[in-house]
Amino acid sequence: MEFCEIEMETWKGRLERRFKTRLDFDNFSSGGMSTKTYYKNFDEYGLDVRCNEYFDDGAVAMFIIWRSNELWDAIQEYYDGF
Numbered sequence: 001m002e003f004c005e006i007e008m009e010t011w012k013g014r015l016e017r018r019f020k021t022r023l024d025f026d027n028f029s030s031g032g033m034s035t036k037t038y039y040k041n042f043d044e045y046g047l048d049v050r051c052n053e054y055f056d057d058g059a060v061a062m063f064i065i066w067r068s069n070e071l072w073d074a075i076q077e078y079y080d081g082f
Helices: 002-019 069-080
Strands: 024-030 033-041 045-054 060-068
Touching: 002 033, 002 045, 002 060, 060 069
Parallel strands: none
Antiparallel strands: 024 033, 033 045, 045 060
């Protein structure tokens, strides 16, 4: 997880410079994984860089995510079905 966090910090700086904004930090666990993320929600889209650590096998993955409002609505609708 440490290497992922170092890479996440690098991408945080790149994204903040590119979008001229400050990303907020969050740290949470849910659905079998622990997540550390820097994110920002804009009017028309959301942006985040995150490290996920999966409890079942200890695997770690980094994601850079760009979400349009339409995609976010579809994700929420999917999860509302559970």
